[in-house]
Amino acid sequence: MQIEKTPLKDCLIIKPRVFEDDRGSFFESFNKETFQKETGLEVNFVQDNQSISKKGTLRGFHLQKGEHAQAKLVRVIKGEVMDVVVDLREDSETFGETFSIILNEQNNHQLFVPRGFGHAFITISDEAIFAYKCDNYYNKASEAGIIYSDETLNIDWHLPKEQLILSEKDQELPTFEEFKKS
Known part of the structure; x- marks a missing residue:
């Protein structure tokens, strides 16, 4: 496993070691001991989730607040997404900054x-x-989020607004400025 830092504090890119032969490929998607040794972070994952989305589906920006806050380890099993995060920790030196990465089944x-x-x-x-x-x-009850089209964050979603598929909930999330006041 190779760990790369992103410009955002504590947000990391994990590159597993992939073994390939005539049968196909194999990689370990998570090993708690290795993760802890390589990152210095102690994480105890308790829930696995999966979604299937068609082209243009935009999910987020989501987070859980307070005692129900969640760290996540995200990946793509099939297809390709542009994954985007924003640091919403007010005490962080990277508060309000964003990072995006392409995740796909090839990389x-x-x-x-x-x-x-x-x-x-x-x-x-x-x-x-x-x-x-x-x-x-x-x-x-701990759900929170920011509207995908927030002008402060200024994310280029690489598709025209008319082609985006959003849930009603995601269309009604507050702006970054409104989130900061809550």
């Missing part, structure tokens, strides 16, 4: 999203299977 990269980050992704391929581990259980 097998994973992104470690620390607690206190807003997380979103857009499906670039015709379909994507997106999987993620969480270190805390989902709690509806």
